[in-house]
Amino acid sequence: MKYFNFILSVCLMTVLTFNSATSLDLGFSGSVALESRYFPESALHDEQFGHENFSAVLQPELFYEWDRGYQRVVFTPFLRWDQHDDERTHWDVRELYWEMVQDDYELRFGARQVFWGVAESQHLVDIVNQTDQIESIDGEDKLGQPMLQLTLVQDWGTINGFLLSGFRERNFAGGEGRLRAPLPVLSKRAMYESSAEEWHLDWALRWSHYFDVFDVGISHFNGTSREPLLQLGADAAGNPVLTPMYPLINQTGLDAQATIGGWLFKLEAITRGGQGERYYAGVGGFEYTFGDVGRSGIDIGVLAEYSYDDRGDAATQPFDDDFFVGSRLAFNDVQSTDLLAGVFLDRDSGAGAARLEGSRRIGSTFKLNVELNAYFNAPETDPFFALRRDSYLQVELARYF
Numbered sequence: 137m138k139y140f141n142f143i144l145s146v147c148l149m150t151v152l153t154f155n156s157a158t159s160l161d162l163g164f165s166g167s168v169a170l171e172s173r174y175f176p177e178s179a180l181h182d183e184q185f186g187h188e189n190f191s192a193v194l195q196p197e198l199f200y201e202w203d204r205g206y207q208r209v210v211f212t213p214f215l216r217w218d219q220h221d222d223e224r225t226h227w228d229v230r231e232l233y234w235e236m237v238q239d240d241y242e243l244r245f246g247a248r249q250v251f252w253g254v255a256e257s258q259h260l261v262d263i264v265n266q267t268d269q270i271e272s273i274d275g276e277d278k279l280g281q282p283m284l285q286l287t288l289v290q291d292w293g294t295i296n297g298f299l300l301s302g303f304r305e306r307n308f309a310g311g312e313g314r315l316r317a318p319l320p321v322l323s324k325r326a327m328y329e330s331s332a333e334e335w336h337l338d339w340a341l342r343w344s345h346y347f348d349v350f351d352v353g354i355s356h357f358n359g360t361s362r363e364p365l366l367q368l369g370a371d372a373a374g375n376p377v378l379t380p381m382y383p384l385i386n387q388t389g390l391d392a393q394a395t396i397g398g399w400l401f402k403l404e405a406i407t408r409g410g411q412g413e414r415y416y417a418g419v420g421g422f423e424y425t426f427g428d429v430g431r432s433g434i435d436i437g438v439l440a441e442y443s444y445d446d447r448g449d450a451a452t453q454p455f456d457d458d459f460f461v462g463s464r465l466a467f468n469d470v471q472s473t474d475l476l477a478g479v480f481l482d483r484d485s486g487a488g489a490a491r492l493e494g495s496r497r498i499g500s501t502f503k504l505n506v507e508l509n510a511y512f513n514a515p516e517t518d519p520f521f522a523l524r525r526d527s528y529l530q531v532e533l534a535r536y537f
Contacts (some may be wrong), residue, residue: 144175145512161205166196166212169534175322177525183311185220193534194219195230207236212280216271221313224270230280230483242287247280250298252355254393254402255419257441257460257480258453261389261404263357264340266304273315273523274491279304293345303334306380318522319378326380328360336360341411353391361385361411383429385410398425402441411452417445421460437464439478454519457483462491471497487514487521505532 173189194215201208211232218224233246253259264281271277282302305326309316330336340358345352364380371377387408394401405418421441429436439462443455462478464467475494482488492508510527514520 161201163199163201164196166194166536167534167536168195169193169532171530171532173314173530175526175528175530177527179314180522180525181311181316184314184316185312189221189314190219191224196329203236204239207234208236218313221270221310223307223310224313226270226307228268228279229452230278238405239291242285242289244283244285244287248280248285249278249280250283250285251278252353252389252391253404254351254391255404255421255441256402256423256462257421257458257478258419258443258455259404260406260417260419261353261355261391263355263362263387263389264298264300266362268307270307270309270313278412285342293343296340296342296344298338298340300322300338300340300359301335303336303338303382305334305382306362314526314528317366318463319368319376319408320371321366321378321380322369323380325369326364326382327367328381329383330360334360349396351393351395353389355387355389355391357385357387357389359384363406363411365411365452383411398427399423412447412450415445415447417443417451417456418445419443419455423464425464433468435466435468437466438462439464449517454482455480459483467480473497483517485513485515485518487518488512489520501536503534503536505534507532 169192171191171193175187179186195212197210197212199208199210210231210233212229213227214230215227216225229247231248232248233244233248235244238243238404250264251259251262253262253266255504259275261509264283265278266281267275268277268279281300281304284299286297305323307325311320328334328336336359338357340355340357340359341496342355360382361384364382367381369377369379374413385408387406389404389406392403400423403418403420404420405416406417407414419441421439423436423437423439425435427435441460443458443460445451445453445456448456459481460478465475467473472496473496475492477492478490480491489512490508490510492506494506496504498504507530508528511520511523514524
């Protein structure tokens with residue numbers, strides 16, 4: 137974290153030097169939220185907390201804009217306090233960057249969040265940012281990544297180039313927390329394949345374009361893997377623990393989406409070398425939306441995807457031969473009510489996970505978010521086996537300002 141703080145300080149001083157204009161626009165927004173999680177089953181490990189957990193989140197956003205809107209600075213800090221898990225009580229700078237946008241190019245410098253991908257069930261090609269594992273294990277939440285980004289906008293497509301340093305290590309739940317690994321993970325003992333460790337200069341390149349009904353992206357990443365290998369070791373008292381090891385990898389990815397009427401066809405595929413033998417993985421499927429069902433104003437989407445990883449049981453992520461089916465409901469009401477429900481099912485073992493997400497605005501400033509995650513039928517060889525007693529219901533009330 138001290139290296140990340142240093143890089144953020146450099147970023148902040150640098151972006152402020154660009155602001156020499158006298159006409160300055162200031163914007164401020166953000167949210168504060170209270171979250172409650174309920175676990176119906178008793179914890180698997182004695183040191184873990186029981187059934188209930190409360191936490192609070194603060195995420196403001198501040199931006200300065202000048203040069204007729206062509207330049208700006210964005211600052212988005214994040215802070216969570218957790219009742220039981222000291223590791224989940226954490227802060228992060230999600231974004232702190234300077235941006236200049238011109239007609240045919242864009243330049244950004246600082247800590248940012250970048251998203252690649254089109255699939256619903258997992259995001260194989262999304263590799264720039266580190267996963268914020270203690271926020272949610274679904275991989276949707278990310279840590280800010282220091283970077284220099286150049287975007288070139290041409291008729292034949294958009295090129296995004298990235299130079300990345302100040303690597304962010306993945307965080308893990310503490311011994312008292314739920315949704316944790318079978319053994320404690322000692323993040324402070326993290327090891328790297330590169331002698332430069334977190335200062336290794338990673339780079340990434342992505343071309344994207346659209347053709348008729350197709351949106352296509354081709355990407356390549358070279359640098360420190362955001363996904364650590366967890367190696368068995370021992371702490372100072374001789375107790376078994378897991379230690380993260382971050383190898384150097386190279387990954388080439390493809391993401392594509394076709395929009396044909398009410399149909400969305402989606403594909404993500406990667407090949408990765410450096411993390412053991414080179415392997416291939418992919419996820420693909422479709423989503424079809426029935427609009428204004430029965431003249432109710434409700435749109436109902438049906439989703440189906442299949443994930444494959446040629447490493448099979450040796451895969452470091454849970455979806456090596458799995459189906460995902462789900463449904464998305466958009467009520468299109470003034471409260472912006474929506475609901476997404478889906479089930480993951482391993483074709484070989486029958487292990488599965490069910491997920492439900494829903495949200496609804498309350499008045500003009502509040503929003504209620506509900507999330508349900510359930511894990512079932514996982515054999516000992518399945519990654520979900522460690523979560524077999526960690527099904528939970530989460531309710532969050534957020535106020536936006």
